[in-house]
Amino acid sequence: MTTIKLSSRNIKKSFKDYAIYFFTLILGVAIFYVFNSIESQTVLLDVTSSTYEVIDLMTNMLSGASGFVAFILGFLIIYASRFLIKRRNKEFGIYMLLGMSKRKISMILFFETILIGIISLAVGLGLGILLSQLMSMLVANMFEADMTKYEFIFSSKACIKTILYFGIMYVIVMLFNTINVGKCKLIDLIQTNKKSETVKMKNPVLCTIVFIISIIALGYAYYMVTGGINETIKTPEDIFKPIIIGAISTFFIFWSLSGLILKAVMSMKNLYVKGLNTFTFRQLSSKINTTVFSMTIISLMLFVTICILSSSLSLKNSMTANLDELAPADIQLTISVKDDEWLEQGYNEKQIENSKLGVKKTLEAFDFNIDNYFKEYVEYNSYRIDDLTFADSLGDNLEYVKNNITSMIPYNMPEEIIKLSDYNKIAKIYNNEEYTLNQDEYMIIADYDSMIAIRNIALESNQELTIFGHKLKPKYNECKDGFIEMAGNHINSGVIIVPDEIVDEQYLAFNSIIGNYYTNSLEEQRKIQEQLINLINNPLSVEYSLPNINSRVDISEASIGLGALVTFLGLYLGIVFLIASVAILALKELTESTDNKERYKMLRKLGADEKMINKSLFRQIAIFFIFPLLIAIIHSIFGITFCSYIISTFGNEQLLPSIIMTAIFIVIIYGGYFLITYLCSKNIIKEK
Amino acid sequence: MSTILKIDKVEKYYGSKSSLTKALDNLSFEVENKEFVAIMGASGSGKTTLLNCISTIDKVTSGHIFVGGEDITRLKGKSLNKFRREKLGFIFQDFNLLDTLTAYENISLALSIQNIGAKEIEKRVNDIANKLGIKDVLNKYPYQMSGGQKQRVAASRAIITNPQIVLADEPTGSLDSKSSRMLLESFDYLNEKLNTTILMVTHDSFCASYASRVIFIKDGKVFNELIKGNSSRKDFFDKIIDVVTLLGGEENDNY
Numbered sequence: 001m002t003t004i005k006l007s008s009r010n011i012k013k014s015f016k017d018y019a020i021y022f023f024t025l026i027l028g029v030a031i032f033y034v035f036n037s038i039e040s041q042t043v044l045l046d047v048t049s050s051t052y053e054v055i056d057l058m059t060n061m062l063s064g065a066s067g068f069v070a071f072i073l074g075f076l077i078i079y080a081s082r083f084l085i086k087r088r089n090k091e092f093g094i095y096m097l098l099g100m101s102k103r104k105i106s107m108i109l110f111f112e113t114i115l116i117g118i119i120s121l122a123v124g125l126g127l128g129i130l131l132s133q134l135m136s137m138l139v140a141n142m143f144e145a146d147m148t149k150y151e152f153i154f155s156s157k158a159c160i161k162t163i164l165y166f167g168i169m170y171v172i173v174m175l176f177n178t179i180n181v182g183k184c185k186l187i188d189l190i191q192t193n194k195k196s197e198t199v200k201m202k203n204p205v206l207c208t209i210v211f212i213i214s215i216i217a218l219g220y221a222y223y224m225v226t227g228g229i230n231e232t233i234k235t236p237e238d239i240f241k242p243i244i245i246g247a248i249s250t251f252f253i254f255w256s257l258s259g260l261i262l263k264a265v266m267s268m269k270n271l272y273v274k275g276l277n278t279f280t281f282r283q284l285s286s287k288i289n290t291t292v293f294s295m296t297i298i299s300l301m302l303f304v305t306i307c308i309l310s311s312s313l314s315l316k317n318s319m320t321a322n323l324d325e326l327a328p329a330d331i332q333l334t335i336s337v338k339d340d341e342w343l344e345q346g347y348n349e350k351q352i353e354n355s356k357l358g359v360k361k362t363l364e365a366f367d368f369n370i371d372n373y374f375k376e377y378v379e380y381n382s383y384r385i386d387d388l389t390f391a392d393s394l395g396d397n398l399e400y401v402k403n404n405i406t407s408m409i410p411y412n413m414p415e416e417i418i419k420l421s422d423y424n425k426i427a428k429i430y431n432n433e434e435y436t437l438n439q440d441e442y443m444i445i446a447d448y449d450s451m452i453a454i455r456n457i458a459l460e461s462n463q464e465l466t467i468f469g470h471k472l473k474p475k476y477n478e479c480k481d482g483f484i485e486m487a488g489n490h491i492n493s494g495v496i497i498v499p500d501e502i503v504d505e506q507y508l509a510f511n512s513i514i515g516n517y518y519t520n521s522l523e524e525q526r527k528i529q530e531q532l533i534n535l536i537n538n539p540l541s542v543e544y545s546l547p548n549i550n551s552r553v554d555i556s557e558a559s560i561g562l563g564a565l566v567t568f569l570g571l572y573l574g575i576v577f578l579i580a581s582v583a584i585l586a587l588k589e590l591t592e593s594t595d596n597k598e599r600y601k602m603l604r605k606l607g608a609d610e611k612m613i614n615k616s617l618f619r620q621i622a623i624f625f626i627f628p629l630l631i632a633i634i635h636s637i638f639g640i641t642f643c644s645y646i647i648s649t650f651g652n653e654q655l656l657p658s659i660i661m662t663a664i665f666i667v668i669i670y671g672g673y674f675l676i677t678y679l680c681s682k683n684i685i686k687e688k
Numbered sequence: 689m690s691t692i693l694k695i696d697k698v699e700k701y702y703g704s705k706s707s708l709t710k711a712l713d714n715l716s717f718e719v720e721n722k723e724f725v726a727i728m729g730a731s732g733s734g735k736t737t738l739l740n741c742i743s744t745i746d747k748v749t750s751g752h753i754f755v756g757g758e759d760i761t762r763l764k765g766k767s768l769n770k771f772r773r774e775k776l777g778f779i780f781q782d783f784n785l786l787d788t789l790t791a792y793e794n795i796s797l798a799l800s801i802q803n804i805g806a807k808e809i810e811k812r813v814n815d816i817a818n819k820l821g822i823k824d825v826l827n828k829y830p831y832q833m834s835g836g837q838k839q840r841v842a843a844s845r846a847i848i849t850n851p852q853i854v855l856a857d858e859p860t861g862s863l864d865s866k867s868s869r870m871l872l873e874s875f876d877y878l879n880e881k882l883n884t885t886i887l888m889v890t891h892d893s894f895c896a897s898y899a900s901r902v903i904f905i906k907d908g909k910v911f912n913e914l915i916k917g918n919s920s921r922k923d924f925f926d927k928i929i930d931v932v933t934l935l936g937g938e939e940n941d942n943y
Contacts (some may be wrong), residue, residue: 006797008786094784097745097799099773100844101766187746 003104007111014084017594017684020082020676022120024583028576029124033162033197034132035069035572036060037155041136045143054561055143058568065569066165069576074169076580080587081173085109085180087591092181093189095647102181109177117170121163129154130164142564202289204261214249218448221245225642250631251296258288276608276616279599283620287592288627291549294584295628301581302632302638305574306662311643312548312570316563319488327486327555328430330525332530333359333510334485348542355545358511362544365537372512373528377515379431382484382495384414384509388467393444393496394454395463401454409451416509417467418484419500427512432482435497441475442467444498445482451493452479467496468504484512486550488559513547522553529553539643574662578669585628586677589621593681600685617681625674629666691754691853693719694741697752700737700908711737712748714912719853724886725877726899728928732937733800734908735889740885743778743855744768744822756852773802777846777854781861783838785830792817792826793840798845815843819882820874836867840874847884854878856888860895872898893932897925904931911935 039059042052095105136153221242262285266272272281287297336356338347340367352364359378360370371375391398391411398411423445424434435443442465444450459474464474483492517525535546603613642653700712711734719725724753729735740746742753744760752759755775763771785794790815799809809917817823820840825833833841834873839859847853860868876898878884896902898921906910916924 006788013788090784094786095801096769097743097772097776097778098801099769099771099776100801104801186744187740190740190745350834465929 003107006109007115010088010108011112011115016137016379017680018084018587018590019451020586020590020680021084021583023114023581023676024122025116025585026075026124026127027579028076029121029162029166029289030128031132031572031579032066032069032073032165033125033128033155033158034135036066036161037128037132037153037158038062038135038139038568040155040158041132041139041153042143044106045107045140048359051143051557051561052557054565058561058565061565061569062572063161065177065572066161067574069257070165070169072580073166074172076583078173078176080585081113082176082180083587085177087594089184089189094184096189100604106178106181109173109181110251113170113174113177117166121166124242125159125162139564142567144560155334160248164375167210181421202256202261206260207256207259207263210252211260212397214252217245217249218253221249222638225638246635247296247300250299250635251292254288254292254295254299254629257387258285258292258646261285270369273407276603276612280616280619281605283596283599283616284623287620287624291588294588298585299302299628299631299635301577302629302666303635305577305581306632306636306666307575307639308570309574309662309665310640310655310658312344312566312574313656313661314644315570316567317658319559319563319566322489323552323556323559326483326490327552328489329486329514330516330549330552331529332486332512332514333363333508334550335359335362335545335547336510337508338545347545350543355544356508357544358512362547363532365544366538366540368531368535372513373517375516375518377513378422378425379511379513380418380426381423381508382510382512383417383418383503383507385467385507386414388415388417388465389413389414393465394458395461395465395495397458397461397463398610401457405454409454415496417503417507419503420497421500423484423495423497424539427482428486429516430482433480435480437476437497439499439501439671440470440472441499442472443475444479444494445484445497446492446494447481447483447490448477448493449490455479459525465496468497468502468507468545470502472498472502474549475485475648485553486555488555488562522595525551525553575669578666579673582625582670582673585625586673589624589677590680590684593617597685613685614682618678621674621678621681625670625677627668691718691872692721692723692756694752694754695742696752696754698738698741698753699749700734700741701747701749705892709769710908711783712741714751715905715909715911716751717903717910719887720878721883722883722885723877724900725888725896726896726902727887727889727905728891728893728896728902728932729905729911730891734906735905736797738905738909739855739887739889742853743776774849775852777849777851779839779842779846779854779856779859781851783830783835783842783862785838785842785845787830787854789830790812790827791822791833791837794830794841795845795848796825798849799859802849813844813882814846819877820844821870834867836870839863839867839871841873843878847878847882851884853885853887856886858890859888860890861893868892868895893928896928898919902928902931904935905908906935 013314019120030523039055042055092105095108096102100442132153132155224242224245225239262281265277265281272278335355335358340352342352342355343349354365357365358379363370390409393415394401394411402411420435420437422636427430437443443458444455446455456478459479460477462473462477464471464473479494484495485492517528519525519528529549532547532549535541600613600617603616640655640659695715695717698712698715699710702709702711702790712862713734715734715738727735727738735747741748742755742760744763748761752761755771758771758775760771785791786797789797795813796809796815797810798876812825814823817826820843822837822840822844825837825841830838830841839862842860843856845852846856859875863871872895874885875888879886879900886899890896900916902914902916903910904914912934914924914927914931919927
């Protein structure tokens with residue numbers, strides 16, 4: 001009998017028992033291929049060049065994420081193969097006693113890994129290629145592009161990458177296996193299952209103390225990311241504190257609970273001795289006892305999955321939903337007024353001089369007459385004074401804000417100031433509310449929630465400001481909603497509106513035009529925009545300062561693109577995390593069932609009927625699956641709250657639907673794995 | 689008759705310095721070629737440890753074990769594999785058959801590891817299967833066989849390589865009395881007709897009565913020795929029972 005024959009026999013046997021592991025491997029390969037082939041799916045889409053830029057970014061990020069995904073899947077494969085090999089100790093012992101060399105045993109494992117690798121890669125790639133055809137429809141839908149034509153897509157690049165990455169993983173597995181085989185001693189291999197299982201009853205008092213301490217620590221970690229976020233998280237690095245505290249306390253919660261639950265159930269005599277409950281709970285507690293570490297990892301991975309999925313979905317929703325509100329006009333052109341400091345930036349004196357001309361005159365110099373293109377437009381100026389910074393507008397409240405809210409924002413940024421009449425023109429074209437001000441009043445418009453919160457502190461304390469030499473007091477004791485620059489999300493951190501009369505033109509910083517085209521066709525709008533962009537190629541451009549272009553088409557494309565980007569990234573990481581963690585659970589449960597075959601046989605001999613046994617099995621698996629998920633869900637409630645705080649600029653009104661979507665995802669994948677595990681286990685313990 | 693196995697002042701300690709267990713305590717004896725030796729002793733007497741040391745599953749703390757003149761306590765790597773492959777047959781209490789392989793494949797594996805040709809393998813497997821009465825289970829998998837059949841397959845695997853010595857660790861431990869008797873008859877046959885040297889560890893007097901010599905071990909030392917000689921199995925069995933009672937009696941005094 002050749003080595004290869006032995007290997008293939010072994011695989012055939014394991015296929016039956018660990019189908020779920022092979023299934024996960026295949027799924028992993030397929031997902032890896034699908035997400036790496038997105039680039040080639042977008043080739044067929046009829047999209048504009050700026051969308052291509054976003055697609056490019058997305059492809060790069062997905063490919064970056066693939067490294068991480070490969071790491072997670074590699075971890076799963078190495079963990080699972082070590083786990084499966086440990087169960088074969090006796091088999092290796094027999095090989096060795098029959099005189100087989102360790103090298104040859106390693107060869108058997110080597111062929112096994114190669115066979116598994118080839119099969120899983122081939123089937124996985126096949127599945128991936130099929131799935132990617134579905135994926136291309138999703139991609140087209142995401143980018144709101146028409147599928148010009150359907151075509152069968154095969155990405156050889158993604159295919160090679162998949163083979164390469166998984167090839168490396170399998171090589172690492174082989175190395176691990178060889179090292180493991182080299183290390184083992186014959187006596188340990190032969191006597192594996194003679195070692196009796198030691199049932200350690202943990203000290204209940206210690207467990208209770210550890211449990212209480214962990215709960216308190218976890219509570220503090222929760223507090224850090226929610227209620228106390230402004231005091232505890234001041235620098236970006238601080239975010240690791242609650243994460244580490246949370247992870248460690250999760251571990252100890254599992255550790256202590258595994259001891260406590262059994263004790264608690266045992267004390268409920270009626271429940272404990274009812275039916276097969278004694279057996280069920282004993283089984284469970286020994287299972288959880290020996291898997292505290294992996295339970296922790298699984299629970300944390302589920303937590304990350306839930307957060308990634310729900311945050312990315314809500315991010316996508318809010319990004320695309322607010323477009324009409326955030327980009328109410330077709331185009332915004334802005335020229336910043338430059339001074340001599342710009343010489344160093346590569347601008348010449350002529351350009352600096354002409355930067356004061358304003359948008360309209362500059363464009364006229366290029367024979368581009370705005371009136372020919374825009375059916376309506378408004379022109380406005382905004383101003384900056386170097387000695388009126390964000391810190392200045394907070395006044396005496398600066399220290400309080402720095403200490404109690406955050407020290408992470410740039411306090412010395414000069415404030416942007418605009419005339420009331422200019423603002424009202426903008427508000428009119430944007431369909432926003434118009435305002436009036438008295439001679440000694442100012443007001444602030446903003447739409448970035450966390451900045452509004454900070455500014456409101458100053459406004460509530462009636463902070464007076466000295467602008468252009470005039471003392472002004474706030475008209476309202478809060479920021480009013482609004483913005484002057486169109487953007488993909490709520491990022492206006494505050495613009496100060498002042499009465500027209502007090503403005504000193506020497507502080508002019510920007511001249512802008514906001515306009516609506518005659519045409520509604522996006523195609524033609526884009527053509528006009530192309531003309532403006534191409535002005536840079538005009539020889540005259542060396543004398544002028546060209547306007548920045550901010551248009552609705554760009555913002556919408558960027559939003560759609562970014563929305564698609566976070567969705568795909570979220571789905572990619574979320575699914576991989578989910579299947580990796582649930583596969584470990586399933587694998588543990590299945591080997592457990594194989595090991596406990598005898599116990600179930602004995603239960604049958606004692607007269608337990610199939611229904612009772614299946615019920616006990618179902619409960620064991622259900623509790624084993626639900627326990628880490630439950631803790632992950634509790635974590636996620638706080639995790640998502642934190643995420644939505646971070647991404648509040650995008651608006652968090654869409655949180656609920658994305659949480660429901662996430663729940664559906666988890667129920668399908670997690671529930672699916674649970675069901676398969678239960679059915680396979682039932683089959684394993686069935687009497688033949 | 690030549691000596692096939694020589695145990696020379698073997699000691700085996702377990703545990704740390706503070707709590708040292710002497711599993712084998714300066715143990716010495718010899719087994720001649722074509723002998724069928726049973727080793728008896730209560731649980732914890734060190735008999736399985738001794739077998740593990742002889743089979744190179746475990747390592748001795750001090751002393752030497754010679755098989756066919758070769759000191760196996762010094763074997764390493766390739767020569768150790770060669771020793772296990774060519775000179776040793778091992779039968780376990782729980783059979784240790786590979787359940788992915790059929791009976792035929794389980795037996796032939798021992799030969800294919802030695803790179804013996806398929807034709808030769810077929811001849812030898814069929815031959816031994818005939819002799820041990822397992823011809824009709826050759827194509828079955830272990831889970832389709834009875835305990836007795838499995839143990840005879842395991843015995844076939846142990847002797848098919850014509851080893852210098854076959855070691856059996858409680859071979860009847862998992863068998864009912866009928867299967868036990870059939871297996872022991874097979875051992876008798878192997879020993880008498882095929883001249884196989886057998887060293888068997890057992891705690892069952894009936895089982896031991898099939899041997900030509902019984903060595904009793906207590907606390908890691910040789911306690912007594914019985915030789916069957918020309919006496920009938922029945923008489924030999926009675927003698928064994930006497931020693932076991934003596935052993936057990938003493939043991940009972942401890943409680």
